[in-house]
Amino acid sequence: MSEPHELHVDLVEYLFGEPSEQDRLTVEAHLAACAQCREEVDSLTEMQTQLSAVPPEAMLDGPPPDADLLLQRALRQVRKESAGVRTRNRTFAAAAAVVVAAAAIGVGVLVGRTTAGTSSPIAAPPPASVRPTGARFASGTDAATGARLTVGVTPAAGWVRVNASVTGIPAGQRCRVVVVGKDGAREVAGSWLVSPKAANEGVNLDGSALIDPANVAAVLVENTDGKQFVQVKV
Known part of the structure; x- marks a missing residue:
């Protein structure tokens, strides 16, 4: 059985923080020789892209009462990542998955409420x-x-x-x-x-x-x- 993979450099700080010039050069030198860490960079970058694509409006409403299943699946993934040895980078990726799941539910709530049939409104000036x-x-x-x-x-x-x-x-x-x-x-x-x-x-x-x-x-x-x-x- 293979051992859990541990990253050798701080990719979260490298990708999302403000590393010093020396730290940046150290990480880039390590990435040039480490395929596993390069894969992790790709994974984290993709997750950042997914989060950036979530519209702000999706965060205005919480999930509906029957929308627990998707969140539960994401949370189970976090717990799975938590078992054994792992790095803070994988922690970030798993936690971000929960945010994406919650945001996806929020989008569904907005779409559902927008398209649901309603009686003719008597409009008042918006806020x-x-x-x-x-x-x-x-x-x-x-x-x-x-x-x-x-x-x-x-x-x-x-x-x-x-x-x-x-x-x-x-x-x-x-x-x-x-x-x-x-x-x-x-x-x-x-x-x-x-x-x-x-x-x-x-x-x-x-x-x-x-x-x-x-x-x-x-x-x-x-x-x-x-x-x-x-x-x-x-």
């Missing part, structure tokens, strides 16, 4: 920390019609993206979201037929309007006959 640069938000209710509009206007190159949440409009109305310019210009950003469900729960729409972001003054909702239900300044 300031995640608002797009230059985006403007406004909300208002028309006392006469009872309609409410919450809108976000995000500037693009010579046009704007519009997200509108509308409640309080009767079923059967053919409506449109209109972006109004400071110069009186009007651009339709989207339109829809109000369903019974939308009349009760509201509707959320994404659209765009060909208008200079600096010229935007307000957003309104009206029907195709020109009756205005609600308008907000932005």
Whole structure:
């Protein structure tokens, strides 16, 4: 039976730390003559690449309750590496495997939550920390019609993206979201037929309007006959 392999130089410090010039030369001289240590360098470098590929968003959510199996497998690998003689380099590689496993689960959580079916949302302005640069938000209710509009206007190159949440409009109305310019210009950003469900729960729409972001003054909702239900300044 072969003896457990022990590395002869500190590869973790060489690859991920700040070795002195003398230490670096010593390690490189050793690698030139040691195939096993060269394999370990390749393994650690590959692990670093895998960790670098994990998106930061994957760390926002923890694993779901039924996601223990993958982590348990990774932890068993760590325990296996811990048995007998081993180096701190293999410890690092095994521990990094756990991080990759956890991150992979996190990605699954994000994808699952993003693609899961949900009811039509009634959008509110996102937190300031995640608002797009230059985006403007406004909300208002028309006392006469009872309609409410919450809108976000995000500037693009010579046009704007519009997200509108509308409640309080009767079923059967053919409506449109209109972006109004400071110069009186009007651009339709989207339109829809109000369903019974939308009349009760509201509707959320994404659209765009060909208008200079600096010229935007307000957003309104009206029907195709020109009756205005609600308008907000932005």
